[in-house]
Amino acid sequence: xxxxxxxxxxxxxxxxxxxxxxxxxxxxxxxxxxxxxxxxxxxxxxxxxxxxxxxxxxxxxxxxxxxxxxxxxxxxxxxxxxxxxxxxxxxxxxxxxxxxxxxxxxxxxxxxxxxxxxxxxxxxxxxxxxxxxxxxxxxxxxxxxxxxxxxxxxxxxxxxxxxxxxxxxxxxxxxxxxxxxxxxxxxxxxxxxxxxxxxxxxxxxxxxxxxxxxxxxxxxxxxxxxxxxxxxxxxxxxxxxxxxxxxxxxxxxxxxxxxxxxxxxxxxxxxxxxxxxxxxxxxxxxxxxxxxxxxxxxxxxxxxxxxxxxxxxxxxxxxxxxxxxxxxxxxxxxxxxxxxxxxxxxxxxxxxxxxxxxxxxxxxxxxxxxxxxxxxxxxxxxxxxxxxxxxxxxxxxxxxxxxxxxxxxxxxxxxxxxxxxxxxxxxxxxxxxxxxxxxxxxxxxxxxxxxxxxxxxxxxxxxxxxxxxxxxxxxxxxxxxxxxxxxxxxxxxxxxxxxxx
Amino acid sequence: xxxxxxxxxxxxxxxxxxxxxxxxxxxxxxxxxxxxxxxxxxxxxxxxxxxxxxxxxxxxxxxxxxxxxxxxxxxxxxxxxxxxxxxxxxxxxxxxxxxxxxxxxxxxxxxxxxxxxxxxxxxxxxxxxxxxxxxxxxxxxxxxxx
Numbered sequence: 001x002x003x004x005x006x007x008x009x010x011x012x013x014x015x016x017x018x019x020x021x022x023x024x025x026x027x028x029x030x031x032x033x034x035x036x037x038x039x040x041x042x043x044x045x046x047x048x049x050x051x052x053x054x055x056x057x058x059x060x061x062x063x064x065x066x067x068x069x070x071x072x073x074x075x076x077x078x079x080x081x082x083x084x085x086x087x088x089x090x091x092x093x094x095x096x097x098x099x100x101x102x103x104x105x106x107x108x109x110x111x112x113x114x115x116x117x118x119x120x121x122x123x124x125x126x127x128x129x130x131x132x133x134x135x136x137x138x139x140x141x142x143x144x145x146x147x148x149x150x151x152x153x154x155x156x157x158x159x160x161x162x163x164x165x166x167x168x169x170x171x172x173x174x175x176x177x178x179x180x181x182x183x184x185x186x187x188x189x190x191x192x193x194x195x196x197x198x199x200x201x202x203x204x205x206x207x208x209x210x211x212x213x214x215x216x217x218x219x220x221x222x223x224x225x226x227x228x229x230x231x232x233x234x235x236x237x238x239x240x241x242x243x244x245x246x247x248x249x250x251x252x253x254x255x256x257x258x259x260x261x262x263x264x265x266x267x268x269x270x271x272x273x274x275x276x277x278x279x280x281x282x283x284x285x286x287x288x289x290x291x292x293x294x295x296x297x298x299x300x301x302x303x304x305x306x307x308x309x310x311x312x313x314x315x316x317x318x319x320x321x322x323x324x325x326x327x328x329x330x331x332x333x334x335x336x337x338x339x340x341x342x343x344x345x346x347x348x349x350x351x352x353x354x355x356x357x358x359x360x361x362x363x364x365x366x367x368x369x370x371x372x373x374x375x376x377x378x379x380x381x382x383x384x385x386x387x388x389x390x391x392x393x394x395x396x397x398x399x400x401x402x403x404x405x406x407x408x409x410x411x412x413x414x415x416x417x418x419x420x421x422x423x424x425x426x427x428x429x430x431x432x433x434x435x436x437x438x439x440x441x442x443x444x445x446x447x448x449x450x451x452x453x454x455x456x457x458x459x460x461x462x463x464x465x466x467x468x469x470x471x472x473x474x475x476x477x478x479x480x481x482x483x484x485x486x487x488x489x490x491x492x493x494x495x496x497x498x499x500x501x
Numbered sequence: 502x503x504x505x506x507x508x509x510x511x512x513x514x515x516x517x518x519x520x521x522x523x524x525x526x527x528x529x530x531x532x533x534x535x536x537x538x539x540x541x542x543x544x545x546x547x548x549x550x551x552x553x554x555x556x557x558x559x560x561x562x563x564x565x566x567x568x569x570x571x572x573x574x575x576x577x578x579x580x581x582x583x584x585x586x587x588x589x590x591x592x593x594x595x596x597x598x599x600x601x602x603x604x605x606x607x608x609x610x611x612x613x614x615x616x617x618x619x620x621x622x623x624x625x626x627x628x629x630x631x632x633x634x635x636x637x638x639x640x641x642x643x644x645x646x647x
Binding site: 020 | 572576595596597
C-alpha cells in the first residue's frame with residue numbers, strides 16, 4: 001500500500017472502520033479511549049492532507065479505480081482541506097473531553113453506542129466535505145444526520161425533552177435532505193452526471209426551469225441543514241437537550257459543514273454564469289443573513305438557559321457566514337471561510353465550558369452560573385475568554401473574523417452591512433455579559449437547588465477545553481495561518497466560479 | 502396441540518425462506534437481487550418464527566447480542582474488502598487487484614460477492630434488531646392507566 005496515494009481516503013475510512021469495532025468493546029473506559037485514539041489518527045491524516053493539498057493544489061482520488069465522471073471522486077482543494085482539518089481537529093479535542101461528561105449525562109449501558117455514533121457522525125461530516133460527487137454528499141449528509149439524531153436523543157437520560165428535540169430535528173432534517181436529493185435529481189436529469197466538476201461544465205449556459213428548480217431545492221434543503229434563519233427552528237432545542245459533549249461537537253462542526261456544502265454548490269457547481277446565483281445572493285442570503293444576525297441575537301438576549309442562548313447565538317453567527325459568501329468577492333468568501341473555522345473554535349470552547357458547569361451543578365440554567373468565579377475559576381475564565389472571542393475582542397479569533405467581514409463589506413460596497421455587523425456584535429457583548437456578570441459578580445446562592453458545594457471540573461475536561469481556548473488566542477495572533485490559507489482557497493473557488501457575477 | 506396448522510406451516514416454510522434468501526444473495530451480482538433484499542428475506546424467516554412461537558423463543562434461538570456482533574461483522578466485511586484492496590496496492594474498493602491479471606475480471610466478481618455478503622449480514626441483523634426492539638418494548642404507561 002502506498003500511504004501517500006491512499007491518504008485522501010483515510011479521513012473517511014479510519015473512523016468508518018473503527019465505528020463498528022467500538023460496539024464489540026467492553027463497557028467503561030475502552031470505547032472512549034478507542035474513539036479518542038481514532039479521532040487523533042483521523043486528525044493526523046487530515047493535517048497531512050492539508051499540507052499535501054497546499055503543495056499540489058487539487059488532489060483527486062478515484063474510488064474503486066473508476067475514473068470520474070463515471071466513478072465517485074474524492075476531490076480535495078484548499079477549501080475542503082481546511083474544513084476537514086477543522087472537523088477532525090474539533091473531534092480530537094471533544095472526544096478526549098467527553099468521558100466524564102458522558103458518564104454522568106448518558107445512560108452507562110449506552111456508552112459503546114454513544115462513541116460508535118460519534119465516530120459515524122465524524123465519518124459522515126468528513127465524507128460530506130471530502131467528496132466531489134453530488135450524490136455522495138447526500139449519502140454522507142444522511143450518515144452524519146442520522147447519527148446526530150440518535151446522539152441528541154441520548155440526552156433523554158437527563159431530560160426527556162431531548163426526545164422531542166431529536167424528533168423535531170429528524171423531521172426537519174429529513175425534509176432538508178429530501179429537498180436536497182430532489183434538487184440533485186433534477187440536476188442529474190438535466191445533465192446526466194453527478195460529478196461536481198462535470199456538473200459545472202455541463203450546466204454552463206443551461207438556464208431552464210428544471211435547473212432553476214433544482215437550484216432552489218438544493219438551497220432550501222441545505223438551508224434547513226445549516227439552520228439558515230427562518231429554517232433554524234430545530235436547532236435551539238437540539239443543542240439545548242443533547243448531551244453537553246454532543247452539543248459541543250455538533251455546534252462546532254455540523255452547521256459549518258453545511259455552510260461549506262452551500263459554498264461548494266454556489267461557487268463550484270453552479271458558478272456565476274447561472275443567473276439565479278446572483279439573485280440568491282442579493283435577495284435571499286444577504287437579507288436572511290442580516291435578519292438572522294439580529295433576530296437570533298436578540299432572542300439569545302432573553303434566554304434563561306445558557307445552552308439555549310449559545311444555540312441562538314449560533315444561528316446569528318451563521319448569519320455572518322452567509323453574509324460573507326453573499327458578497328461574491330474573494331474578500332467576502334475569505335471572511336466566510338475564516339469565520340467557519342473561528343466560530344467552530346469559540347463555540348466549541350463555550351459549549352465545553354457549559355459542559356463543565358453541567359458536570360458539577362447538573363444544570364445549564366443561568367441561575368446555576370451564579371458565583372461560579374469563586375468555585376470554578378478555571379472554567380469561568382475559559383468561558384469568559386471564548387465569550388470575548390465570540391464578541392470579537394482584539395487578540396482573539398473573533399476579531400479576525402469580524403475584521404475580514406468588515407473589510408469585505410466595505411470593499412463590496414455594502415457599508416451599511418459593516419455598521420450592522422458592529423451593532424450585532426454589541427448584542428453579543430450583552431448576552432455574554434449577562435453570563436459573565438452572573439459568574440463574576442453574583443454571590444453563590446445560599447439556598448435553593450444550586451446551593452451545593454462545587455469543586456472545579458476534573459483535569460480530563462479542563463485540559464481539552466483550554467486547548468480550544470488557547471487555539472482561540474493563538475489563531476487570533478497568528479492570523480497568517482488561517483487567513484492566508486482561506487484567501488488562497490477563496491481565490492481558487494472564485495476562479496472556478498468565474499469572476500464577479 | 503394448539504395452533505397446529507400455524508406451527509407446522511412455519512416449520513415447513515422456515516427453511517425454504519432462508520434458502521431463497523441465500524439464492525437472492527448469491528444471485529445478486531448477475532441479476533436482480535443482492536445483499537439488501539436477501540437480508541430482508543433472511544430476517545423475514547425469523548420474524549415469522551417470532552409471530553408463531555413468540556418473541557422469547559426467537560430470542561433464545563438468535564440472541565440480541567449475537568445480532569450486534571453480526572451487524573459489526575457485516576460492516577467489517579464490507580469495509581474490510583475495501584481496506585484489503587488498499588493493502589494490495591489498489592484504491593479503496595478497486596476489486597481488480599484481488600485477482601491480478603485476470604482476463605475475465607474475476608477480481609470484480611469476488612469483490613462484489615464479498616461486499617454483498619457484508620451488506621446481507623448487516624441488513625438482516627439490523628432488521629431483526631429493529632423488530633426485537635419494537636415488539637419487545639414495555640409500554641411506559643400501562644394500557645389501563647391512560
